Amino acid sequence: MRREDVRNIAIIAHVDHGKTTLVDELLKQSGVFRANQEVAERVMDSNDLERERGITILSKNTAVFYKDTKINIIDTPGHADFGGEVERVLKMVNGVILLVDAFEGAMPQTKFVLRKALELSLPVVVCVNKIDRPEARPDEVVDEVLELLMDLDASDAQLDCPFLYASAKAGYAVKDLSDEPKDMTPLFETILDYIPAPEGDETAGTQVLISTIDYNEYVGRIGVGKVDNGTIKVNQECIMVNHHNPDTQQKVKISKLYEFDGLNKVDVQEATVGSIVAISGIADLHIGDTLCSPDHVEAIPFQKISEPTIAMHFIVNDSPLAGQEGKYVTSRHLRDRLFRELNTDVSLRVEETDATEAFKVSGRGELHLSVLIENMRREGYEFAVSKAEVLYHTDERGRKLEPIELAYVDVPEEFAGTVIQKLSLRKGELQGMSLASGGYTRLEFSIPSRGLIGYRGEFLTDTKGNGILNTIFDGYAPYKGDIQYRKQGSLIAFEAGESVTYGLFSAQERGTLFIGPGEKVYSGMIIGQSAKPEDIELNVCKTKHLTNTRSSSADEALKLTPPKVLSLEQALEFIDTDELLEVTPESLRIRKKILD
Ligand code: GDP
Secondary structure, eight states, rough: OOOTTTEEEEEETTTTSSHHHHHHHHHHHHHHHHOHHHHHHHHHHHHHHHHTTTTTOOOOOOEEEEETEEEEOOOOOOOOSSSSSHHHHTOOOOOEEEETTTTOOOOOGGGHHHHHHHHHTOOEEEEEOOSSSSOOOHHHHHHHHHHHHHHHHHEEEEEOOEEEEEETTTTTTSSSSOOOOOOOOOHHHHHHSOOOBOOTTTTOOEEEEEEEEEEETTTOOOOOOEEEEEEETTTTTEEEETTTTTEEEEEEEEEEEEEEEBBEEEEEEEOOOOOOOOHHHHTTTTTTTTEEEETTTOOOOOOOOOOOEEEEEEEEOOTTTTTTOOOOSSSHHHHHHHHTTTTOTTTTTTEOSSSTTEEEEEEEEEHHHHHHHHHHTTTOEEEEEOEEEEOOOOOOTEEEEEEEEEEEEEEEGGGGGHHHHHHHTTTTTOOOOOOOGGGGEEEEEEEHHHTTTTHHHHHHTTTTTOOOEEEEEEEEOOOOOOOOOOSOOOEEEETTEEEEEEEEEOOOOOOOOEOOGGGGGEEEEEEESOOGGGGGEEEETTEEEEEEEESSSSHHHHSSOOOOOOOOOHHHHHHHGGGTTTTOOHHHHHHHHHHH
16 A cells, blocks of 8 residues: 555755754645644644643654645754664655755765665655855755765666755745745645655554654653554554564553654554554563564564664762752762663663762764763763773674774865874774865765774864864774874863963873873863863863863862872873873973973
């Protein structure tokens, strides 16, 4: 059966290229086209209900209606793939819209998701957005997109894709730049014409693969997936089975079933082939589980969720000043928050450690953990983190294997040399280099994960904040040999108001070692995307572990958390000695000279 009344799509777009604006506009205009008024009333009911119970719906999936067709727009993760997430999400759709800014053009970050979509043979609709911008260069952007598609080995059918031009902001799309702008009709029509309706066997046994998990305090875990075959009904008994653990089957009853409508989930009694559904009330539901009818138990295959590659310790802030920076400081707070994260993030691991005040958190690369750290800090959690450590494997032959990432770099041309030099030192292999628009150079590297640890801050300094760095896990490979540390650290200075903090760029795996006034030694690292002084995280050395202090200058950090004053020798003992080779008397002399 082909569900002609349904289309399942995903929008691939770089941040700021207008995805939210476009979806809002489609929603707004879909009201005009909505054929089924009854549904509109139901939306309002469900809204009220949610307001009453204070339920917030996490998933950003949306459904819009055009004429008699429901278009499910599945939320795609930004640009980083934390454990096969992109593939699972794209498996729910039959086509994608590639939304590209008419001035900026296609950005390399969208490549990962686009490549996956092409590999899954999904048709692409290209939508060049923001054509109202005075500096828009839609024709060039179209050529760039075609080039990108060819680079990524798009099939002939995929290369023959429709191009549309839009101003999401002004609420219109056109097929040709000379067309009279009206509304989103051309985009709606293209989706209906070009993106195939979902297909399946509605008479077969039920099969629903859970692709993402939402979590909500009131209803618990909510699984989202597509009905591949059969129908699913409220009160139906299902067998839950997982492709990668076929022996662990569990009998469950469907108590709550929803479909998406606008930005909401609405209760439904049953859903059939092609529908995107949400299911709550099953405590044990996990990503990758298939819900099947008892008489036809067959798990749908999916890419195995990949293992973490990097670990960090999250440590309770035990300084007397704990609580100044955030609301949540206790071990209990930290524990609850970290374990809650596991509800929705399958590629994360959290382990208790021997110390009650520290948790080992493992994820897919440094960026994955940085995102979590930033989110938690924004929510008011205060804690310290240890440096990231790489999780090694061994193969059957006993060789040590290490995680490798692909790094995509976009930098103004003048910085390309420095970046190539730095990443080569960190065992990066340059795989491709091309000119991008606006005087930018695009570089592609294959690099061990450990080579990237602590690099982001350095990268931002080196590119004066103008570079873009994206990484994606590529697999495990034999250990590439030790990184040769520079004999001498490069001296860098961060100005913060009146005072200047001097830092020595230390070994790759240790971030920056700052030498502050009075020969006090403490380590620091830069978290996040900005190298502004106030974003520099100073981890003051304090006996056994690091205490977190967010402050803008060395003096302030020392005031807030008086560190044990360490001699250079003591500092070397505290931090793995072999990684601090560059703190030489010579480099200290250089520092002295600058201070003088
Ligand atoms: P997202 O990050 O992809 O979701 O992007 P948003 O939808 O939030 O848009 C980013 C910015 O671009 C906002 O300031 C929008 O107002 C603006 N924007 C979106 N679409 C257009 C457009 O068609 N024309 C212009 N000029 N600006 C747009």
